[in-house]
Amino acid sequence: DAGVIQSPRHEVTEMGQEVTLRCKPISGHDYLFWYRQTMMRGLELLIYFNNNVPIDDSGMPEDRFSAKMPNASFSTLKIQPSEPRDSAVYFCASSPNTGELFFGEGSRLTVL
Amino acid sequence: QQQVKQSPQSLIVQKGGISIINCAYENTAFDYFPWYQQFPGKGPALLIAIRPDVSEKKEGRFTISFNKSAKQFSLHIMDSQPGDSATYFCAASLDRSDYKLSFGAGTTVTVRA
Numbered sequence: 001d002a003g004v005i006q007s008p009r010h011e012v013t014e015m016g017q018e019v020t021l022r023c024k025p026i027s028g029h030d031y032l033f034w035y036r037q038t039m040m041r042g043l044e045l046l047i048y049f050n051n052n053v054p055i056d057d058s059g060m061p062e063d064r065f066s067a068k069m070p071n072a073s074f075s076t077l078k079i080q081p082s083e084p085r086d087s088a089v090y091f092c093a094s095s096p097n098t099g100e101l102f103f104g105e106g107s108r109l110t111v112l
Numbered sequence: 113q114q115q116v117k118q119s120p121q122s123l124i125v126q127k128g129g130i131s132i133i134n135c136a137y138e139n140t141a142f143d144y145f146p147w148y149q150q151f152p153g154k155g156p157a158l159l160i161a162i163r164p165d166v167s168e169k170k171e172g173r174f175t176i177s178f179n180k181s182a183k184q185f186s187l188h189i190m191d192s193q194p195g196d197s198a199t200y201f202c203a204a205s206l207d208r209s210d211y212k213l214s215f216g217a218g219t220t221v222t223v224r225a
Contacts, residue, residue, distance in 0.1 A: 004155070042215055099161070100161075103156050
């Protein structure tokens with residue numbers, strides 16, 4: 001069974017551009033999470049969904065960030081406009097409601 | 113402000129040695145303590161988890177020790193192998209179904225052959 005699939009794996013963009021990160025969770029998992037990982041702040045939960053509904057977005061840093069989950073097999077994290085301080089590895093994870101998170105391989109974002 | 117403090121930041125151990133990573137927390141309401149392992153270029157993966165009603169849990173060469181009164185828990189990697197070289201994160205949450213995990217800063221373990 002395929003794991004969590006994220007795209008793109010690497011993204012380099014210029015400040016002010018829109019960035020869209022994509023995630024396909026594991027089939028049958030009810031929960032989907034977006035995390036950000038940086039050296040300074042470690043792993044931070046940005047937002048999570050249950051059955052496609054956003055449950056907690058208190059970790060979203062500011063209005064430039066938005067996330068959607070239009071169906072059970074797809075989610076996006078959008079940054080508009082992007083800034084250099086958004087440079088990080090963004091992880092999508094899903095869970096079948098067992099407490100265990102299954103992470104994708106991440107999308108490394110560099111904003112110049 | 114991290115709710116879970118992890119140390120050391122990094123450690124180097126010889127093959128066959130013991131790796132020890134320590135974590136401390138403040139919130140006494142935390143009830144679920146997982147450890148995640150992350151290899152370079154990969155996402156974290158659950159390694160082992162413990163509840164505070166258990167003082168120790170062992171899975172293969174990996175052991176979690178839990179001290180509720182001290183609000184501390186630790187991961188021991190026995191007979192460390194080069195394949196154990198990774199970054200290890202401790203975490204805590206209110207219970208297993210509370211997905212707002214507070215992660216420690218991570219410990220990079222390097223096992224020298």
